[in-house]
Amino acid sequence: xxxxxxxxxxxxxxxxxxxxxxxxxxxxxxxxxxxxxxxxxxxxxxxxxxxxxxxxx
Numbered sequence: 352x353x354x355x356x357x358x359x360x361x362x363x364x365x366x367x368x369x370x371x372x373x374x375x376x377x378x379x380x381x382x383x384x385x386x387x388x389x390x391x392x393x394x395x396x397x398x399x400x401x402x403x404x405x406x407x408x
Contacts, residue, residue, distance in 0.1 A: 352379075 354371040356363035378394070379387040 352376075 352372060352375045354368040356368055379391050381387045382390060385393070
């Protein structure tokens with residue numbers, strides 16, 4: 352996946368799109384429990400529930 356920050360209202364260093372691509376490849380790769388597509392599909396749920404998932408009580 353290619354990440355394009357050319358329309359960003361703030362400066363984005365040249366190495367950031369490449370780093371995002373590398374992270375995305377890792378997330379989208381199959382793992383021990385889920386296929387790559389499953390892992391990608393879980394991302395929106397994790398972001399929407401970030402505080403609930405990672406809040407320590």
